Amino acid sequence: MPRYRPIPLALALAATALLTLTGARTDTPSVLLGGQGSVERRDDNAFSMPASNLDEKHRANFLTGVSLFRKTWSDSTAASNPRPGLGPFFNARSCVACHPSDGRGAPPGAFGQAQEPPLALLMRLSIPAPHGTQPEPVYGNQFTTEAVAGVASKGRIEIDYRVIPGRYGDGTLYQLQQPGYRLTALGYGPLHPKTQLSPRIAPQMIGLGLLEAVRAEDIVANAHRQRGDADGIAGQVNRVDDVERGTAAIGRFGWKANVASLPQQLFNAFNADLGVTSDALPREDCPPGLTACRPHPTELTQGQFEPLLVYSRLLAVPSQRDADTAQVRRGSQLFTAARCAVCHQPRYHTGELAGFPELRGQEIRPYTDLLLHDMGEGLADHRPDGLANGRQWKTPPLWGIGLIPTVNGHSRYLHDGRARNLAEAVLWHDGEARASRERFRTMNAADRAALLAFLGSL
Numbered sequence: 001m002p003r004y005r006p007i008p009l010a011l012a013l014a015a016t017a018l019l020t021l022t023g024a025r026t027d028t029p030s031v032l033l034g035g036q037g038s039v040e041r042r043d044d045n046a047f048s049m050p051a052s053n054l055d056e057k058h059r060a061n062f063l064t065g066v067s068l069f070r071k072t073w074s075d076s077t078a079a080s081n082p083r084p085g086l087g088p089f090f091n092a093r094s095c096v097a098c099h100p101s102d103g104r105g106a107p108p109g110a111f112g113q114a115q116e117p118p119l120a121l122l123m124r125l126s127i128p129a130p131h132g133t134q135p136e137p138v139y140g141n142q143f144t145t146e147a148v149a150g151v152a153s154k155g156r157i158e159i160d161y162r163v164i165p166g167r168y169g170d171g172t173l174y175q176l177q178q179p180g181y182r183l184t185a186l187g188y189g190p191l192h193p194k195t196q197l198s199p200r201i202a203p204q205m206i207g208l209g210l211l212e213a214v215r216a217e218d219i220v221a222n223a224h225r226q227r228g229d230a231d232g233i234a235g236q237v238n239r240v241d242d243v244e245r246g247t248a249a250i251g252r253f254g255w256k257a258n259v260a261s262l263p264q265q266l267f268n269a270f271n272a273d274l275g276v277t278s279d280a281l282p283r284e285d286c287p288p289g290l291t292a293c294r295p296h297p298t299e300l301t302q303g304q305f306e307p308l309l310v311y312s313r314l315l316a317v318p319s320q321r322d323a324d325t326a327q328v329r330r331g332s333q334l335f336t337a338a339r340c341a342v343c344h345q346p347r348y349h350t351g352e353l354a355g356f357p358e359l360r361g362q363e364i365r366p367y368t369d370l371l372l373h374d375m376g377e378g379l380a381d382h383r384p385d386g387l388a389n390g391r392q393w394k395t396p397p398l399w400g401i402g403l404i405p406t407v408n409g410h411s412r413y414l415h416d417g418r419a420r421n422l423a424e425a426v427l428w429h430d431g432e433a434r435a436s437r438e439r440f441r442t443m444n445a446a447d448r449a450a451l452l453a454f455l456g457s458l
């Protein structure tokens, strides 16, 4: 029984789209959020296009990447199979199951069925250690909810929401919903009493290579610029281990900037989410002593890794819509006036990413400083990750957020998808973002609508 929506976009369609639709621009003024590689696509395939300046040498790998991202991995656990593939523990059988249409996953209930298991919402685990955290001794780094035949799964994730009422400055009422998480049906005994949980929803896949090409010094400069900020904004760089460089590097990916490069992110995703091992991460995340986790040759081949890397680096960012309407222009001014742009840093001139001319020297508008911020108690997960503490989250890029309803059929935002629309996402801001949030909360209705229209145009 498939637990997730089948993906309507067939490989064939993507291939045709690749050949016919790249680079097609209209005369409507639009802001090229993703530089010269931006695309004018506004339908449910808006996140699935290759950069419109795709280099010829990447075409074949990009197309192979399309099919690998959609590939369903099978749990051929037969002892005779030298490459067991999926599992023994996994969250999903394909990348696209969590990143539907290269877009954003949804938490349970987003489509009305509150009881569906959280597929695209995964749960990181750890316990406190002298210098940060270490994996939960039995359950490991991630509470995978699936296992191959013959192996007990780690268990289930249950979520209940508590309603938190609030009021805009003009008296209009609103409600936020605060999720609470419980791990049940535990397959391997009790969890360590100090277990820390970090729920995370799968984000959209666009523009990731461009973010990788942002110069490290520009990220560090963002942190310097925020020193002594009047609102108390004080972004911090995350530094994490990276396979590519072999040393600590600035974290850019993941909700806590917990991953430095896309190669590392791909190895992590295969290992933690699908249970597919690689030379970089040859061990399964398994309870100790389980025979299903016997050592075996690595399951991911170089022939699979390269195309997926090209694919993940070159998914295009759709250009802004309706940028020249009076309401969006007003919203853009309010975004700056409310000091959202201090964290959601609008623009960069990218540096260089070896072998990827498409990403070099691009004027991009991702709306992120790629820094960590204390976002207050309501959003805290109390689980450190690299240098990030349990109250910090990375400012997520805002490009594409206005198209998530079109691409994914839902409007769930923030790291665990708790916000049911863009207004709720902003109302959850606290901690360093409290002053900024208060400017939004106390705007009149027309200004709030303008600010939201601007977000929706991104």
Ligand code: HEC
Pocket: 069, 091, 092, 093, 094, 095, 096, 097, 098, 099, 119, 120, 121, 122, 200, 201, 202, 203, 204, 205, 208, 252, 253, 254, 255, 256, 258, 262, 265, 266, 269, 270, 273, 274, 308, 312
């Ligand atoms: C179980 C759901 C799930 C599966 C399966 C999954 N992902 Fe993800 N993905 C996530 C989540 C959740 C995050 C955010 C992780 C974090 O914050 O640490 C993420 C993050 C990413 C990112 C970084 C995005 C960003 O903006 O920082 C990339 C790239 C990515 N995944 C690629 C893949 C690829 C490629 C596959 C298949 C090999 C895959 N994912 C499989 C859930 C999933």
Ligand code: HEC
Pocket: 233, 255, 335, 338, 339, 340, 341, 342, 343, 344, 373, 375, 379, 393, 394, 395, 396, 397, 398, 401, 412, 413, 414, 415, 416, 422, 425, 426, 429, 432, 433, 436, 437, 440, 451, 455
């Ligand atoms: C102090 C830094 C900071 C400021 C100021 C700030 N934000 Fe954010 N923003 C963040 C962080 C960090 C997150 C992610 C929080 C999370 O997922 O728990 C976020 C998330 C968001 C999201 C959801 C994005 C997504 O991908 O789900 C939106 C929309 C957003 N911010 C808009 C705004 C607006 C509008 C303002 C101004 C009123 C603003 N932000 C001010 C740091 C900031």
